[in-house]
Amino acid sequence: MKAQVLHKYDEPLTAANWVQHEDVPDAKISKPTDVLVKIGGAGVCRTDLHIIEGQWRSRMDDNGGLLPFIMGHENAGWIEEVGSAVEGLKKGDPVILHPRISSGVEIEHRRGHDMHGSGTFPGVSENGGYAEALVTSVRNVVALPKSLEPKAVAAYADAGLTAYHVAKRAAQVLLPGQYVVAIGAGGLGHIGIQCLKAMCAAEIIVVDKSELALGLAKESGADHLVKADGNEVEAVMQITKGKGAEAVIDFVGEKGSTKKGIDMTRAGGNYHIVGYGENIVVPALDLITGEKNIIGNLVGTWADLNELMSLADRGLVHLATVEYALKDADKALHDLNAGKVKGRAILIP
Amino acid sequence: MKAQVLHKYDEPLTAANWVQHEDVPDAKISKPTDVLVKIGGAGVCRTDLHIIEGQWRSRMDDNGGLLPFIMGHENAGWIEEVGSAVEGLKKGDPVILHPRISSGVEIEHRRGHDMHGSGTFPGVSENGGYAEALVTSVRNVVALPKSLEPKAVAAYADAGLTAYHVAKRAAQVLLPGQYVVAIGAGGLGHIGIQCLKAMCAAEIIVVDKSELALGLAKESGADHLVKADGNEVEAVMQITKGKGAEAVIDFVGEKGSTKKGIDMTRAGGNYHIVGYGENIVVPALDLITGEKNIIGNLVGTWADLNELMSLADRGLVHLATVEYALKDADKALHDLNAGKVKGRAILIP
Amino acid sequence: MKAQVLHKYDEPLTAANWVQHEDVPDAKISKPTDVLVKIGGAGVCRTDLHIIEGQWRSRMDDNGGLLPFIMGHENAGWIEEVGSAVEGLKKGDPVILHPRISSGVEIEHRRGHDMHGSGTFPGVSENGGYAEALVTSVRNVVALPKSLEPKAVAAYADAGLTAYHVAKRAAQVLLPGQYVVAIGAGGLGHIGIQCLKAMCAAEIIVVDKSELALGLAKESGADHLVKADGNEVEAVMQITKGKGAEAVIDFVGEKGSTKKGIDMTRAGGNYHIVGYGENIVVPALDLITGEKNIIGNLVGTWADLNELMSLADRGLVHLATVEYALKDADKALHDLNAGKVKGRAILIP
């Protein structure tokens, strides 16, 4: 089959060509619980650029040196073949793939926490979906409703799932009359805002330095827009009548956003960290006197992905995509790196 | 001051005149925590007809024989005067009154459960708001945002609060892809539907025997309408793919709705009871094999009423009202009894 | 292999002989996810008597007429062989078996609710553990700590799990200063009391008509004992200062216990139903004015069974057992029917 293959790292992302369109051995079922999926669309994510840069090198080398490597951790398509222990799925069923293959027998997995315990991450810790097909486990497969085409939803598999997961956790304790801040209205943020809008009645404040992003935030359902111009904490305090927001979701996690995010969290409230890049530094005393919590968020569960597909099916969330042929993966990656992709780039085999 | 006074019970509601517009002693502050409120609007509720019928006689007689009695348990208006222990309220502030006066010192109240523990209920267990003014406690006062006129929101004080309370409890565990059924889209039901829409992304199924009510349900945000024609359980089962709904809210509670409501609840789900009139009869084995819960719901907390006012302030819930002058209370009651009131009748002093 | 086989129903349990010790085809692995378990102990449960009586006949006939049938739904033993898709288990590992084989791919199962969604129940809906070996699924296997012998824990697989599950649900919202009532201190009840003692600091009130059972309750950790002599509601009211208990767990569910249980539940509290036999009959109004909940309880999850094994491992729960050789199953069943078994009868192959 055809796939896009990464043969060497490129730091600091200066090469004209990163991945090669080439023939690789066909993906094949080996375990009774395996599922072979014909790829309908594979999302191109900023993490892929970090992989090319070699930022994940040590982890990939731990796995035996993964190069040459097939990226792609946001995948959707159609069932092509199933292993002997797989029931209830048949050739042609449209599916989206949860990004993490969990063993299913650990207590974390039995409690529904698919992103904890042991597991692998196709496209990061083993070959992924920049290809015509992918072998995964029955545990990763989420059936798609008829309304949703694989290529239209592929990017929900990781970026969307992460945004949904944190929005759900925040929404479940947010009440009318309360406030939630989203720091960053980019790829994850604008999905998160739509999920919040669908799932709670708190007022949504969006903080971003880009006017374009704030415009997208407004379309996504934001009630208040705050330009990140250095005075965003004060602006949030003013909107929240001096108290701060009951929940803050930080989709940025760098360049000072963590301190600002904690500062704009109300006493007794939750600061959710999603984006990363910097250290969180906070006096223990500040968390205590404000009884504030810092909540870590990681991807989401298999059930979360089902729930997100329900929102998409009903038109409650929408994701802008730009299609590229699989053979043009290199162009998609360079466009992403150059900031030229509006929405999410999707590779179509 | 002027008030509408009930002098004798009338069972079975045949008299041409039930309440008298007359002069009564002015409402006056007696305790340091008292608040004197000038009534801006008092909701006319079906419970008031039951009081006139004498259905609450035994309870009212326990309180020393309350006749002559001033009804009115859904009140909003403006602060007129406050007791010496009251801080933060001043003459002219617009307010809505939580219907139950709780002591505030019992552990239920300290945990926020204002409808549990000991308390009184103006308009039912002591004189209420069919008058120019009412004395209540500082604990009952909820400040109104500027957008909300007392007469426009008075009916939220009990009917709306009850609908909000149950919708909130249901919404907090409802997820996208799940279903919630509202049985009955009348006064409480149509508020409940709007609250569900604002607070969760479950699909809302509304069951009612009236086409008019189903039309109101659709405007209120219902996703599926089911005519209560005897086959409503089957209809809900079909919509929910044979599984039933994760939550059922029964605003009716009589004429067989309780059995049907439990039957249309999914395994592991919650059947919320709000309306009443009949016995719930269910084999213990059925609740066990389906691991179903029956959840009792009673009015709501002071915080709930604040949250509901936030929804109203933002236009997320809307309540139709019909205004009557206080002197026309008798007409309002007769109109209500005759089914001639579209929305909620409000008395304006 | 040897097994005890039921060839015909006996209503009303008068036959001298119910099951036959005979040779049956060896249990064998057929699916990649199958696990073959050598039985170390199989609990003898009152449900088995109901199966013999034919009370489950219609359900078993739905499965194609199950007679001749091997009972036994409380099983523990050692891994003998595993299917090709099973990882992490090897011959000789001591295990206890969750009683329900869930598919693992339905959303209920992915959320951890192993007793909801589709599944089978060995010993009830298909052949069980009154035998030398049993084939089950990898999803049912819970590894045992070294401290626990299979024959000592077999009865936890269903009776113990049910008691743990309800105690856990009650304990998670019970606070110091509150009360929990256990109605019935028999097989399930005395495990439930120990679990409550281990997991919360509410005061435990036990209601039973048998002095012997009350004695066992005291040893199990009960703080207050109430003889069920017709005045048990009043007795509980007196202990709880007239308010009732925040949680009531009804292990009986018949002969009037359901009404009494609801009556002794405090406003805002939970009445948990576990035992069954009668209809629950309660005015809707009573649940509303007291804002009481009726909570259905069904067996427990795979994670619950792990948690219970932790309690047993640490000596926090203890279960009295009486051993019988597998060939003496008929005697064990007759002894149980005659009320001669102190603790739980366990069949040892």
Place this chain on the structure above:
Amino acid sequence: MKAQVLHKYDEPLTAANWVQHEDVPDAKISKPTDVLVKIGGAGVCRTDLHIIEGQWRSRMDDNGGLLPFIMGHENAGWIEEVGSAVEGLKKGDPVILHPRISSGVEIEHRRGHDMHGSGTFPGVSENGGYAEALVTSVRNVVALPKSLEPKAVAAYADAGLTAYHVAKRAAQVLLPGQYVVAIGAGGLGHIGIQCLKAMCAAEIIVVDKSELALGLAKESGADHLVKADGNEVEAVMQITKGKGAEAVIDFVGEKGSTKKGIDMTRAGGNYHIVGYGENIVVPALDLITGEKNIIGNLVGTWADLNELMSLADRGLVHLATVEYALKDADKALHDLNAGKVKGRAILIP
């Protein structure tokens, strides 16, 4: 009345005399909701030493310069007189005082969060209980059961309450088979350990550098003791089979304990911060990949204090105290500073 008065700060705590036993104006009721309490015992807390050092100077100066000042924020005694709006309390009733006077009308307070919203803190932000009597609000009074003497429980008012609050929050999500670490088994820690033991069945690991404290931890119910010798993270990892603990409670919060505490928290777990002194510094990425939470904890609610009194009443928690006459406050403070107080010093007027 007699009181111990602080006239000037002493940094760095070298003076031979800090507080003066002198006559001050009698404490008197001024507001209708006031309560005058005759002090039965006042706890001497390390915070009092920090007040003497001037660490709270800026905050106290904000309140108008509080010197001369009466310390004492852990108070219990008997009702002496109540204001006109106070019901249900009478002279001679034994009581313990919640340390924070909340207004009661803010939404935080109506939801039960007495330590959020506006309020004052007698003994820190206004005169406290190092005196024969104290005026407080009816909102702070918790009635004592007969078994508990004011002087025996005074120290629960702040130190005990804080330990209970965090233990309760941790216990409510801890399950059998899980682990909880307490870092620090001093004044708060040893109460927290007893509360955990009473309220959950997780295994308790205690980390402390002092053998004496570890001995106290064992008596308090610890299951595993870890000497804080620099390898405490590894020791906890070994006990928890390489996964870390589902909950970590850090009663220390300085000298590197925060990093160690987060490192020994399991993926998906909660690190609770109680003690303070240093900055928490953690890469955002670490909280995300481990989906860990940092939970701030502040004193506790009025209901929490009631619950703790129930535990004390039933003998489930025990607090060692050393009595000093009020006139010997200075000696108690110096003994505390010198590390000579075993248990909690209590001043008795």
